[in-house]
Amino acid sequence: MNKLLTLVLLFATLCSCKDKSKLNNSSAEEKPRIAIAGLGIESSTFSPARTQEEAFHARVGDSIFSRYPFFAEDAEIRNRAEWIPTFLGKALPGGVVTKEAYESMVSKTLAMLKENGPYDGLWFDIHGAMSVEGLLDAEGDLIKRIREVVGPDILISTSMDLHGNVSKELAHQSDLITCYRLAPHEDALESKARSITNLLNRLESGKGKPKYKAWIPVPILLPGEKTSTRIEPGKNLYAKIPSVESLDGVIDAAIWVGYAWADEPRNHAVVMAYGDDKEQVTQGAEKLAKHFWDVRHQFDFVAPTTTFNESLRLALQSENKPYIISDMGDNPTAGGAGDVTWTLREILGRGEFKSEDGPALIYASIPGPELIEEALKAGVGGNVKAKVGASVDDRYSPPIELDGKVTAIKKGDRDAEVEVVVKVGSVSVIVTKKRKPYHHERDFTNLNLNPRTTDILIVKIGYLVPELYDIRGGWTMALTPGGVDQDLERLGHENIKRPMFPLDAQMENPDLSARLIPLSNE
Structure with missing residues (x-):
């Protein structure tokens, strides 16, 4: 009996050692x-x-x-x-x-x-x-x-x-x-x-x-x-x-x-x-x-920065195409609503762009689901008349009624869902069902627009992404209004810690010694 018990224990020990070895190798x-x-x-x-x-x-x-x-x-x-x-x-x-x-x-x-x-x-x-x-x-x-x-x-x-x-x-x-x-x-x-x-x-x-x-x-x-x-x-x-x-x-x-x-x-x-x-x-x-x-x-700003009207003046004088203007205040890549109509209203009010023979300008972009619906009915080549923009952020300018010819329609974009180009005078306005920033050359060529040959390209972004930066003939960043206004003092922060540079430009030097943060399990 003792011999049998000894053999059983020995077998169990060997199995245990083998299992541990297997476990160690596995781990x-x-x-x-x-x-x-x-x-x-x-x-x-x-x-x-x-x-x-x-x-x-x-x-x-x-x-x-x-x-x-x-x-x-x-x-x-x-x-x-x-x-x-x-x-x-x-x-x-x-x-x-x-x-x-x-x-x-x-x-x-x-x-x-x-x-x-x-x-x-x-x-x-x-x-x-x-x-x-x-x-x-x-x-x-x-x-x-x-x-x-x-x-x-x-x-x-x-x-x-x-x-x-x-x-x-x-x-x-x-x-x-x-x-x-x-x-x-x-x-x-x-x-x-x-x-x-x-x-x-x-x-x-x-x-x-x-x-x-x-x-x-x-x-x-x-x-x-x-x-x-x-x-x-x-x-x-x-x-x-x-x-x-x-x-x-x-x-x-x-x-x-x-x-x-x-x-x-x-x-x-x-x-x-x-x-x-x-x-x-x-x-x-x-x-x-x-x-x-x-x-x-x-x-300082990464590019020359000025008012929108001055940006347009520089663009109209430039011989280098395309002259790009960043419509910064409503930049959706920084958090803007993307539907502020202030800049587009300024453009459409200018005499230079009233005629089809005026300077070619692409404006990217403005949401307008009402116009999208009308454009889908009219089709490419048809005329549309409907309101766009300012359904979310109407603090600076109300909705605009666009009246022009549909030159392109594209469905299926992840962000915009539907994109339509409406030609008003010499301005090609990209209207989207939902807001979309325009970063890539294909964003335009997919709509039968050539950003390289247009006179003026206006995009709702701040600093240019590499693809647009590489094709620019000239560039200014326009200080336009919106939810990501570059004038931070005008925005009116109330909850940030003060003093804060540059809002408190004359502040004393802060304590920049390292704070050691406890480990997550401490």
């Missing part, structure tokens, strides 16, 4: 389980527009992969982890997100995270400038609620736009955090891939959460049109980041310009660095913050 080969979630939008609190859930064009589950080339099936990043994509919503910049829309999307995100856990990590893909009714720190609220589901110990890597805002709460709940280093954001995909690679490296190495996170609020609030990295001082400021990132004991460093068109305490610039060496992390962050503050007076 060595097992890929980390990483969830994907996030909501992204820039929200102007100075616009009367409100953003609903449908504007986020949410992707759920595996459909998220198709948004990013680094998640292609044969891509390295895709194959380094077991990815669990949940809910990802990205909207055009716009007005404040309704509480109902926000809660609906958050509920869906949390439900999917609960259903598919546990996780080793989470990639938190956001913009960072989302404003929600009743909240002063939407992304801080969102990541905190995500933490309540996934727990304080998993690694979260947060990927952001440099025009986002980093509150203390967001810095605390994020283990790794970074943002773009170029404006325009030509490095967007590269930055997102960096945020994921940092997460994978910490999980695969077993190093886990970085020991130190330095956070420095910099009391500067400037629009993106003054902080482009195409020119100085932004170019040199952001060029200093790699020298900090390369320090031993530093994983990443980042500079956030912040978002100027929202009125919340978190709206200001921020510098962060994180890693395992306290001295290098803090000194690196302080170096960047000090340089940012030292060059604050050098920031």
Whole structure:
């Protein structure tokens, strides 16, 4: 009996050892389980527009992969982890997100995270400038609620736009955090891939959460049109980041310009660095913050800036085509409602454009669902007469009645849904069912318009995206009215922290020492 018992125990021990060995080998080969979630939008609190859930064009589950080339099936990043994509919503910049829309999307995100856990990590893909009714720190609220589901110990890597805002709460709940280093954001995909690679490296190495996170609020609030990295001082400021990132004991460093068109305490610039060496992390962050503050007076608009009438005068005198005018005040890529009619009214009132033989001008664009309906009935070549614009933001100019010939109709655009070109005199007005910014040459050629040969091209954006920048014959940024007015003093911030440069231009030098933020599980 004792011999039999001994054999049984020996067998059990061998099996146990074999199982443990198998478990150890399995864990060595097992890929980390990483969830994907996030909501992204820039929200102007100075616009009367409100953003609903449908504007986020949410992707759920595996459909998220198709948004990013680094998640292609044969891509390295895709194959380094077991990815669990949940809910990802990205909207055009716009007005404040309704509480109902926000809660609906958050509920869906949390439900999917609960259903598919546990996780080793989470990639938190956001913009960072989302404003929600009743909240002063939407992304801080969102990541905190995500933490309540996934727990304080998993690694979260947060990927952001440099025009986002980093509150203390967001810095605390994020283990790794970074943002773009170029404006325009030509490095967007590269930055997102960096945020994921940092997460994978910490999980695969077993190093886990970085020991130190330095956070420095910099009391500067400037629009993106003054902080482009195409020119100085932004170019040199952001060029200093790699020298900090390369320090031993530093994983990443980042500079956030912040978002100027929202009125919340978190709206200001921020510098962060994180890693395992306290001295290098803090000194690196302080170096960047000090340089940012030292060059604050050098920031200026990325292009010549003047009144709209002066912009038109320069455009009409120019021999270089196309002369591009940025209609900045209602820029939907920064959060404007996109339907302010003030600029279009000025154009149509000018005698130069009354005749078909006048200077060729393309205006992009104005929402007008009423005109769209009439244009679909009339067809290409037909005449239409209907009101456009100012259904959301009529503070500066009422709706305009367009009376002209339909020269193009296009259906199926994700944002605009339907696009129509109406010719009024020598002006080709692009009318959309829903607002849409026009960035790419194909946006025009798809409507039988040639932006390269037109005399004047007017677009509702601020600084030009690379594709338009490369074809410009001349360019001015017009100081037009709207929800993203470049005159920040005229907007009237009440809730930001003061003093704030440049609103308080003579303020004393701030405390730019690093604040060490506790780890997410502390």
